[in-house]
Amino acid sequence: MSMDAVHPRVLAFLGRALSLELTAVQQYMTQASLLEHWGDQDAANRFREETVEEMQHAERIVKHMLSLGVAPAASQLQPVTHAPDLLGLLEQNAVLENQLIAHYAEATRFCKLLRDQSNEAFFQSLWDEEQHHGEELNAWLRELGGPRRHGYARYGAPRAPRSRATF
Ligand SMILES: [Fe+2]
Ligand SMILES: [Fe+2]
Numbered sequence: 001m002s003m004d005a006v007h008p009r010v011l012a013f014l015g016r017a018l019s020l021e022l023t024a025v026q027q028y029m030t031q032a033s034l035l036e037h038w039g040d041q042d043a044a045n046r047f048r049e050e051t052v053e054e055m056q057h058a059e060r061i062v063k064h065m066l067s068l069g070v071a072p073a074a075s076q077l078q079p080v081t082h083a084p085d086l087l088g089l090l091e092q093n094a095v096l097e098n099q100l101i102a103h104y105a106e107a108t109r110f111c112k113l114l115r116d117q118s119n120e121a122f123f124q125s126l127w128d129e130e131q132h133h134g135e136e137l138n139a140w141l142r143e144l145g146g147p148r149r150h151g152y153a154r155y156g157a158p159r160a161p162r163s164r165a166t167f
Helices: 008-037 041-067 086-114 117-143
Strands: none
Touching: 008 041, 008 086, 008 117, 041 117, 086 117
16 A cells, blocks of 8 residues: 555554553553562563563554554653552553553444555454453453452542443
8 A cells, every 4th residue: 555545544543553552561561560579470470471462562553654654653652550459450451451452443443434454454453462462351350359349449549430430
């Protein structure tokens, strides 16, 4: 596909995807170090593996943007979220993974409407991987007895409405 054939919104989806993936890299890398500090080496190793997976996603997006003739630029890194224990970290990560899943779902649907099959396939494969990632994360959360109800209340954040508190 030539450069001028790419819809501007597809480029915007790619830019936001890169921001979200690099946000995940920063978050999981920080949490791996935090878990090591807490003495939980097994969980730290698992978070480090996740950091690498997210970095590979970011790299795929960078390569794809270059192949379309655009300069990759992630402009919106979200701050790392904090929690007092592993279960809390995993709950925060589920929120981030859900953002990624929703983003790739929307990008895939948009490319389908546009009949842009190449970008549709690109976003679809990332969507599949993030859904798989989300399922693994939820399985780990359940192993630990989570997700906790009203988790945020424990961290001193404003109480969320009942319908939004369980994520
Ligand atoms: Fe990812
Ligand atoms: Fe992920």
